[in-house]
Every structure is written in C-alpha cells, then in structure tokens.
Amino acid sequence: MSLFSRIADNENKDSWASELRRRRMAFFSNLLQTLPRPVKILDVGGTETYWEILEMAGNPEFQITLLNLKEVDVHFPNLSSVVGDATAMGEFGDQSFDVVYSNSVIEHVGNLDRQRKMANEIMRIGKNFFVQTPNLYFPIEPHFVFPCFQFLPVSVRVFLLQRFKLGWIPKTPDKKKAEELVREVRLMTRKELLQVFPGRSLEAEKFMGMVKSWMVYSGFEAQ
DSSP: HHHHHHTTTSSSSSSHHHHHHHHHHHHHHHHHHTTTSSSEEEEEEEOOHHHHTTTTTTTTTEEEEEEEESSSOSSSSEEEEEBBBTBBOOOOTTTTTTEEEEEOOHHHHHHHHHHHHHHHHHHEEEEEEEEEETTTSSSTTTTTEEEEEGGGGGHHHHHHHHHHHHHOOOOOOHHHHHOOOOOOOOOOOOHHHHHHHHTEEEEEEEETTTTEEEEEEOOOOOO
C-alpha cells in the first residue's frame, strides 16, 4: 500500500482520511438530529456520492441542493444540481435553507476577502450551517500530500509539481498551469475562521493530537 493510500485516499476505508471523514460525518449527523423534518440542505461544492455515504440520498426527509461551478450528475429524487459561485449566491434568499453545508471548499475560492464573502453568503442563506476546512498548520498539506508544502515558496512548489505527481494533483509540466494549481489553494488558520465566522462554534478535527481540520458551525437547535 502506498503512503498516499494510507494517508489521504478516501476510497481506502483504512486510510487516515477515511477515518477522519467517518468521524466528521457522525458529528454532522448528530447535529442534524436536532432539526425537525424535512430538512432543506444546500451543499456548497458537494457531490451526490457524499450524501450516498451519509445514507441521505433517496431519503425524502432531506431535500439537498448541490451548488458547483459546473452542473453535476444526480440520480436521486431528493437531490438537485445548480451552477453558482460560492462567494455570490444571490439566487438564494435570506435563510432559505435549513442547513448550508460545505466540506473542504472555502480554501479553494481565493484570497481571504473572497473567503469572507463565501462565509457571509453561507451565514445569510442558512438558518444553520456546517463548514469544514483543512488546518493551515497541519504538517501534511492535504491536497498535495507533501510535508509542509503550504509553507514552501511558491517557486519551489511549482518546481515540484512540474516534476512529480503530488497527492491528488497530477504532474503538471506547464509552469503557468502548475502555478495556477499551487495558488488555487489557500488554507486557513483558526484565527481567520473566527474572523469570517464571528461568534460561531469551532470544533477541532484531530489526528495524532494535531488539528487536521476545523469544523465551524452554527445553530442546530430544535426549531
């Protein structure tokens, strides 16, 4: 088994990533238990497969909308797909969803200002919300699966990606494309998350005593 498979491969049920995902899903499912049915959910950047794993795909108690930059395929009557921008979701009214959910997306939308815009939209649209994102200070960068990759100079990261497949990211010989891929990920700190989601609950997702990811959420009380 490769190091990548042991660490980050969600398709390997014995990987670290799969174990953390199971814990995260259980935590989120427990929060959902506090809400009356049916529950209207917006998943920002999500896939149908995720909700199949949660055993909510096909369950009429949950009406789930997936928002992505491109339309994604759905095969269950309680799921729908829309195209949109996570930082500007004006197509949805205030408090129009019982839950806004987002898993490992906010680190992909750009700089801190765009991350703040996404957070503001999530808080505007959702009566409750749950957002997960990797921790900047975890020693293994989760996309490139390379120790301390996020702290290397951009030029060094681009050099490595031009020459090697790194984690989920294929070898990218073209320098411009490699730099785009490197700059596309901006991991966040605890302080930054509390800045963009002020006054909300923050939970640490730990691995071997270190914070692997942050989960920030709000609401989830019987209504």
